[in-house]
Amino acid sequence: MTDAQASNNAVWPQEEEISLARLLEVLRRRKYWILGVLVGVLLGAGLYLWWAEPIYEAEGLVLIDLKQQSTPFAGLEELMPLASPNERLINNQLEILRSQQLALDVARRLRQVFVHPNGDTLRLLRRERATWLSTILGWAPSSEGGQSPLLSERELVARLQGVVRFEAGRQADVVKIAAQWPDPVEAALVVNTYIQAYQDYNLSASRARYQAAREFLEGQLRQSELALAGSETELEAYMQQQGTVLLDEEAKRLIELSAQAQADMSKLEVELNGLRTQLRNYQRQLEQYEPEAARLLTEANDPYIRTLSEQLARLEVERDQILARNPDARQQGLYNRELAQKEAEIQSLRRRLQERTANYISSILPGTSEAGSSGVAGIIASLRRSILETDIQIQALEAKRRELARVLEAYERQLRAMPERSMILARLQRNRLANEKIYLFLVEKYQEAQIAERSELGFVTVVDRAEVPLTPVKPRRPLVLGLAFVLGLMLGVMVAFGVESLDRRIKTPEELRDRGHVVLGAIPSLRVRRQPVRVGEYEVSGNLLALLEPLSPAAESYRRLRTALLYAQVDQPLKVLLITSSMPREGKTTTSANLAVAFAQNEQRVLVVDTDLRRPQLHEEFGIRRTPGLAELLSGQATLEEVLVAGPVEGLHLIPSGSPPPNPAEMLGSRRMRELLARVREQYDVVLLDSPPLGSVADAAILGAMVDGIVLVARFAYTPREMLERGRDVLQEMHLKPLGVVLNAFDPRRAYGYYGRYGYYRYSGYYGYYYGYYETYGDNGAPKARKKA
Numbered sequence: 001m002t003d004a005q006a007s008n009n010a011v012w013p014q015e016e017e018i019s020l021a022r023l024l025e026v027l028r029r030r031k032y033w034i035l036g037v038l039v040g041v042l043l044g045a046g047l048y049l050w051w052a053e054p055i056y057e058a059e060g061l062v063l064i065d066l067k068q069q070s071t072p073f074a075g076l077e078e079l080m081p082l083a084s085p086n087e088r089l090i091n092n093q094l095e096i097l098r099s100q101q102l103a104l105d106v107a108r109r110l111r112q113v114f115v116h117p118n119g120d121t122l123r124l125l126r127r128e129r130a131t132w133l134s135t136i137l138g139w140a141p142s143s144e145g146g147q148s149p150l151l152s153e154r155e156l157v158a159r160l161q162g163v164v165r166f167e168a169g170r171q172a173d174v175v176k177i178a179a180q181w182p183d184p185v186e187a188a189l190v191v192n193t194y195i196q197a198y199q200d201y202n203l204s205a206s207r208a209r210y211q212a213a214r215e216f217l218e219g220q221l222r223q224s225e226l227a228l229a230g231s232e233t234e235l236e237a238y239m240q241q242q243g244t245v246l247l248d249e250e251a252k253r254l255i256e257l258s259a260q261a262q263a264d265m266s267k268l269e270v271e272l273n274g275l276r277t278q279l280r281n282y283q284r285q286l287e288q289y290e291p292e293a294a295r296l297l298t299e300a301n302d303p304y305i306r307t308l309s310e311q312l313a314r315l316e317v318e319r320d321q322i323l324a325r326n327p328d329a330r331q332q333g334l335y336n337r338e339l340a341q342k343e344a345e346i347q348s349l350r351r352r353l354q355e356r357t358a359n360y361i362s363s364i365l366p367g368t369s370e371a372g373s374s375g376v377a378g379i380i381a382s383l384r385r386s387i388l389e390t391d392i393q394i395q396a397l398e399a400k401r402r403e404l405a406r407v408l409e410a411y412e413r414q415l416r417a418m419p420e421r422s423m424i425l426a427r428l429q430r431n432r433l434a435n436e437k438i439y440l441f442l443v444e445k446y447q448e449a450q451i452a453e454r455s456e457l458g459f460v461t462v463v464d465r466a467e468v469p470l471t472p473v474k475p476r477r478p479l480v481l482g483l484a485f486v487l488g489l490m491l492g493v494m495v496a497f498g499v500e501s502l503d504r505r506i507k508t509p510e511e512l513r514d515r516g517h518v519v520l521g522a523i524p525s526l527r528v529r530r531q532p533v534r535v536g537e538y539e540v541s542g543n544l545l546a547l548l549e550p551l552s553p554a555a556e557s558y559r560r561l562r563t564a565l566l567y568a569q570v571d572q573p574l575k576v577l578l579i580t581s582s583m584p585r586e587g588k589t590t591t592s593a594n595l596a597v598a599f600a601q602n603e604q605r606v607l608v609v610d611t612d613l614r615r616p617q618l619h620e621e622f623g624i625r626r627t628p629g630l631a632e633l634l635s636g637q638a639t640l641e642e643v644l645v646a647g648p649v650e651g652l653h654l655i656p657s658g659s660p661p662p663n664p665a666e667m668l669g670s671r672r673m674r675e676l677l678a679r680v681r682e683q684y685d686v687v688l689l690d691s692p693p694l695g696s697v698a699d700a701a702i703l704g705a706m707v708d709g710i711v712l713v714a715r716f717a718y719t720p721r722e723m724l725e726r727g728r729d730v731l732q733e734m735h736l737k738p739l740g741v742v743l744n745a746f747d748p749r750r751a752y753g754y755y756g757r758y759g760y761y762r763y764s765g766y767y768g769y770y771y772g773y774y775e776t777y778g779d780n781g782a783p784k785a786r787k788k789a
Contacts, residue, residue, distance in 0.1 A: 629658025
């Protein structure tokens, strides 16, 4: 072998390059795998769509209009202890809709409906019956003996929570309530029942605040009525006992002022009780999130705020006393100026108190803002702020109560200075008048609470009630089929590459070159005749296409292989060649026979020796006798002239294998075999040795050391890469390198999937020309009729 050929063969297996063309070749070669997987996935999707139960979706819309909620009457804010901060947030309303309690209310309402419009029991209330498909897939519900055919309330709640969903609009305060269920009528029924239950809950919750204020005032009113009746009874009894007691104008004036102060004190007590109740409510709510925070916030105080509250309370009491002593003081110049001065001081103190309160709350709750928070964080921030604000309001009212207590004590001292009978009468009249004032105050507030409760309609408005849907939303047939197509295609491609990676057989000449082999030629699939063909006195095999069909692409490929071998070593022509393979049934005998015919057609003297003494096939290819042959020649039982057989082509001779010997390897490696090769080297231009496979026995490796070149035959889509590598390793161990590899039975359409009637263009324009010529003109060269498109 030349240095150039050695350098070409020096590079052994290397990593396969991944290119787009190579990937496309794999996809084309495995297109039926891809198509099969795709059809399988589409068939599965079709079966799913056939068996899947249609699901209908009904939906309704409700508007949560926060501005629609009624505003409490003046003075009722402190008397509504159940007011919950952040209750108007849309997120909170969504949580209410998803709550277990609302679902339980809906379940109870549905159980009251019970009957479908068609007369059957609502399917929503029934336990699902197992079908054969659900049983196979594991979807069938477990059934126990004696189990009720209807769901319990808790089971129905669980089903409802899986059926219904709630979505809030991004820009508008609209909440969509949607339900998906196999029965369209029941789906609409579920949505409308949820809407009605939520609307009723909202109305009840909105009125609950005013109801709490009304109930609180109702209790205070009963106590005040009893106190008023008692004071009137005491006054009447005293008057009857003592007779007529006259009071001067100063005493009457003192009674009026004392009664007014006592009434103010009672009103203050009512407001304080409401604020304390409200504070406890806030504290209980905060303890659910932060147990210690409520106590710590209540214990926190600011002495400056307390001082400002006491000063403000003293000024407000002084102003009220000025007005009580002189109701027309605002129209009198001197009193008007004094009142104006008091009002200015009060407004100044209020501004300072508000600023100080805001700064104090910010210092206690740094970085918290109800407006900037949402969910649980917003609720906690609002509760903390409400607790601090309510506590400061309570401190201010307590300071005012202390000032009123001092005023009442001053009036009491004045009453004690009066005569005993007059003092007792003045006290009784004061008590009756004070109780009457507080009673009238409570009656007014109670009536306001009643009106506010009845006028509260909630803040939920039904925009759209659910209609019975006409078309199902599931399964989405176009989407399912589209996803199935994409998934099937992807899975098919994965399977194709998986099969390709697992398939270790050689399929293209590129694979051979990528693994360091020299490709001498690619022999296309043969159009084999089943019966032997008589050529003169020979009955040759139908595989001998170089002789039987000289214009076929296979014959042209053998001629190209002949040319490649003639010019493989220009300085030292190859005369003795070994044709072998890595494993049986790769076509080495067919290659040897056709190659011999091609050499003989080139007017060369050719000798083909069947060195496969174990399973000889060469004599069947040419239709000649088997014995005597090489075995008899090497054992001395026959001469060369006796074993030579003339072939069907001029210049072609053959030596069959002969009778099977007991020791083929020793016979092929004997001195007589070397002498035979030396003798025929002088008599023939080309000597071809058809040998056994390399991977089976050592015969081919023994002969490899006696020849000028070795040709390996690999079969398309049959020979594993590892077997070819093993055959090459066997030669390497004996310091032998093959001339190259012949890819036999090559099918370009299977390998690449896209070559048309002009054949395989990647390797030779001649090959493509003859392939097209053969398909166009037929075996005998006559034009072949073309089919109309």
